[in-house]
Amino acid sequence: MDWQGFARQMAAMARDLLAEHTLDATLEQITRSAVDLVDGCDASGILVLRGDRVSSLAPTEQLVTDSDRLQESLREGPCFDAARPDTAERVFRIPDFTEDPERWPHFVPRCRQLGVGSMMGFLLYTREEELGALNMYSRKPGVFTEDSETAGWLLASHAAVAFSSALTDAQMQEAITTRHMIGEAMGILMGRHRITEEQAFEILRTQSQRTNTKLREVARRVCETGAAER
Numbered sequence: 008m009d010w011q012g013f014a015r016q017m018a019a020m021a022r023d024l025l026a027e028h029t030l031d032a033t034l035e036q037i038t039r040s041a042v043d044l045v046d047g048c049d050a051s052g053i054l055v056l057r058g059d060r061v062s063s064l065a066p067t068e069q070l071v072t073d074s075d076r077l078q079e080s081l082r083e084g085p086c087f088d089a090a091r092p093d094t095a096e097r098v099f100r101i102p103d104f105t106e107d108p109e110r111w112p113h114f115v116p117r118c119r120q121l122g123v124g125s126m127m128g129f130l131l132y133t134r135e136e137e138l139g140a141l142n143m144y145s146r147k148p149g150v151f152t153e154d155s156e157t158a159g160w161l162l163a164s165h166a167a168v169a170f171s172s173a174l175t176d177a178q179m180q181e182a183i184t185t186r187h188m189i190g191e192a193m194g195i196l197m198g199r200h201r202i203t204e205e206q207a208f209e210i211l212r213t214q215s216q217r218t219n220t221k222l223r224e225v226a227r228r229v230c231e232t233g234a235a236e237r
Contacts, residue, residue, distance in 0.1 A: 008046065008154040008155075008157075008158065013044065013158060013161075016043070017044065017162065017165065020036070020040045020044065021165055021169075023036055023040075024036055024037070024165070024166075024169040027169075031065070033169055033170065034053055034064050036169075037051075037053065037141065037162075037169065037170065038051040038052055038053060038065045038066065038067050039051075039067060040162060040166075041067075041143050041159070041162060042143075044158065044162055045143055045155055045158050045159050045162065046150075046154075046155060046158070047125070047145045047147065047150035047151060047155060048143045048144070048145060048155075048159075049068075049070075049144055049145050049146050050068040050070050050071050050143075050144040051066075051067050051141070051142060051143050052064065052065060052067065052071030052075065052141075052142050053065055053131070053139050053140065053141055053142070054075050054086045054087070054089075054090050054128075054139055054140045054142055055090060055138070055140075056087065056090040056139065056140075059079075059082070060079070061075050061076070061078065061079035061087070061090075063075040064139070068144075070121060070122065070123070071142065071144065074086070074118055074121060074123065074126075074142070074144065075142075077114065077117055077121070078114060081113050081114050081117070083111045083114050084111050084114040084118070085099030085100070085101060085110075085111065085126060085127070085128040085142075086099070086126075086128040086140045086142040088128070089128040089129065089130045089142075090128075090139045090140040097129065097130040098127070098128070098129055098156060098159075098160060099127065099128040100126070100127045100128075100151055101115065101125060101126050101127075102125055102148070102149055102151055102152075103124070103125060103148040103149045104118065104119040104123055104125065104126075104148055105119070105124070105148045106148075122146055123144055123145070123146065124145050124146050124147040124148035124149070124150065125144070125145040125147065125148055125149065125151040126142065126143065126145070126151070127142070127143045127151050127155065127156060127159050128140045128141070128142045129141045129142075129143075129159055129160055129162075129163035130163070131163055131166060131167040131170055138167060138170050138171060139170075141162070141163045141166055143159055185222075188223060188226045188227055188230060189211065189222065189223070189226045191226070191230050192207075192211060192225070192226035192227075192229035192230050193207040193211065193226075195229055195230065195233055196210055196211075196229065199233065211225050211226060211229070
């Protein structure tokens, strides 16, 4: 492992992540960097676990999504475990899928049929939150070593900070957009029905509760149609 070269590439990746302006672009940069920086990594993706549901974020190949779906259906696998909020382990590695599995006995043979030879999973976390798992795949068995694991862990540490920051920015932007949309909808209702600000908001709130629809969506419909059910 050329650690000096790896350090230079990590520094460049950190600058690239800082330059991204959206959550999706940040996640795509993270998974592309895994393929580019970690020796033997053919594909990468981020698995997020919400309850029993798995979301595949920024997969570089269909192989990643197929593996995530397999882990979801079987309820086992290194990435599935790494993404669980109650796990004490933060790194998982299956060096060789051709060997009898010591763990995940149902997942390993099924994933081998997908063409996976080796894989690793890293918990993405900060001091405040756990975000999911960064997963790396190789089609060749025996490729991922302890050096690969160290490189992956370093990348995952940088990625977690960038992921958290981008997620916060996205949530703030969504909140601002929602506030503006609600204000615009209230203005439309106030002008159309000659009502007060409080009455306009009550119309939106009542419609949201009656239809079990988010307030933002109700406001969006008012902005598009110029009216709301009362």
